[in-house]
Amino acid sequence: MFPSFSFLRKSRRQVLLLLSAGLLAACQAGLPGGSGPRVRAGAPIEVALLLPYGSASPGDEIVARSLENAARLAASEFEGVQLEITVYNTAADPAQAATVAREAIQQGARVIVGPLRSDAAAAAGVAVSNSNVAIMSFSNNTEIAGGNVFVLGHTFQNTADRIAGYAMAQGRNRVVILHAQNLAGEVARDAVQQAFAARGGTVAGVASFEFSQQGVVQAIPDVMEMIRSSDANGLVITSEASAALPLFAQLLPENGLDTEEVRVMGLTRWDIPPQTLELSGLQGGWFALPDPDANAAFNARYTAAFGDAPHVLAPIAYDAMRAIAETAAEFGVLGVTELTSSSGFAGANGVFRLRANGTVERAMAIATVLENQVSIIDPAPGRLGASGF
Structure with missing residues (x-):
């Protein structure tokens, strides 16, 4: 998260x-x-x-x-x-x-x-x-x-822009958005809608759920029906690893989601905590994260200066x-x-x-999850263009 x-x-x-x-x-x-x-x-x-x-x-x-x-x-x-x-x-x-x-x-x-x-x-x-x-x-x-x-x-809009740009380049142009019924979920939903619309993509459906374990379980049938009926080829889950993401990552594949046909994407860090990477429903999925090389270099300098790891x-x-x-x-x-x-x-x-x-605009990398490990598939750009990534 x-x-x-x-x-x-x-x-x-x-x-x-x-x-x-x-x-x-x-x-x-x-x-x-x-x-x-x-x-x-x-x-x-x-x-x-x-x-x-x-x-x-x-x-x-x-x-x-x-x-x-x-x-x-x-x-x-x-x-x-x-x-x-x-x-x-x-x-x-x-x-x-x-x-x-x-x-x-x-x-x-x-x-x-x-x-x-x-x-x-x-x-x-x-x-x-x-x-x-x-x-x-x-x-x-x-x-x-x-x-x-x-x-x-780091803002939802910045992350959504990066995810949408990469998804569109890979042909994932029809997405369903899955978000919680709370303020964070609504902000994230709006960011994804704006990002895909700006690039000519289609938001084929928007599904929401009550922010509770029962709400997640009850939402599964409706989400699956929306994906099937809309012919979506991408699913953007806005929730974080400390909230609903793990449940969806488990229950959606169990209820028929083909993660090859419908690419799962996220607006939050899937690598924090690392155990999130073990979820079967996230294997092959995409998420954005800060430039790993720059972050590793900063972490090393910080630890050398202060003796412990920096807060995120x-x-x-x-x-x-x-x-x-x-x-x-x-x-x-x-x-x-x-x-x-x-x-x-x-x-x-x-x-x-x-x-x-x-606001701030940040260069971000696109990562996937392969065999429970983070793999960078599109590095963070070294410079920002005239209108973004």
């Missing part, structure tokens, strides 16, 4: 209320752009790092430490630009995130990296919307992107710092216009770039 899909913690309405407030403030103060904070040549660049230290949620402390380590690793590796990092604790609380974001600006921060989740990132964006300071959050909730807020997490989200913090350093070196300004001018940064998970709408 992509652990950054944490926007389910808050309802769509809560996030949109925060976003609406931020847009109103931005309209009054002027959106950030070419007039962003300038950096003085030879002087340290003040970077505020907002992390969920002090959170009551189990595991947040580990995530925060790994994100901080990755950010400091990036700062140490870039020559010619000195990044001075100050950590601010958010306790994973939106109100505290807003407070420390304002404090960071008052103390001279030229850019904010973090917070972790979308509710805190939206609140921080509202708090500093009149400052022209960009917020490079670790969230992947594109509903909060725009204005002064970037989301650097750590590369996002590294990437944020990389984008800041390269932008500052080239333009001497850290506004949205400058941050989104690059044709691609070399990140810990491969090449990526920031878009003017606040």
Whole structure:
């Protein structure tokens, strides 16, 4: 799974209320752009790092430490630009995130990296919307992107675009989408529909299921009937390995799904945890993942520096710092216009770039599962084209 899909913690309405407030403030103060904070040549660049230290949620402390380590690793590796990092604790609380974001600006921060989740990132964006300071959050909730807020997490849309492009090239042009009846499932469904439609493909059917074990079991007959009646040659399962994916991977073949005739595809990581690769229904299927070579190189450097393996989200913090350093070196300004001018940064998970709408575009590899092992069948591109992959 992509652990950054944490926007389910808050309802769509809560996030949109925060976003609406931020847009109103931005309209009054002027959106950030070419007039962003300038950096003085030879002087340290003040970077505020907002992390969920002090959170009551189990595991947040580990995530925060790994994100901080990755950010400091990036700062140490870039020559010619000195990044001075100050950590601010958010306790994973939106109100505290807003407070420390304002404090960071008052103390001279030229850019904010973090917070972790979308509710805190939206609140921080509202708090500093009149400052022209960009917020490079670790969230992947594109509903909060725009204005002064970037989301650097892996998004369903980015993954769907990559999967759809590869599937269409292989002749898998009629797909059925299978998604949970929850916010994540709906966002994923929309991403797949948009990606295939943009490439001339056909969404032959959309099946949904109640987000429970019983809901999965009850959905099987309807899914199989939809696949047969629609003459689909692909099935996109949006669920993750920690949710419904394993059940579907077991039950669909048992109920007649021919995975050669109907290629199974996924929007989430099938290699985390590794046991997922043993599921019979995923053998020969396709999923997207970050550039394995870039990720392995980052993991090796991180482990050498800190003595343990990085959290799966750590590369996002590294990437944020990389984008800041390269932008500052080239333009001497850290506004949205400058941050989104690059044709691609070399990140810990491969090449990526920031878009003017606040989202991120990432180069990804296509993998298949052969004999319970990951096999790369289409490597991640080394550069991004004019309009994507």
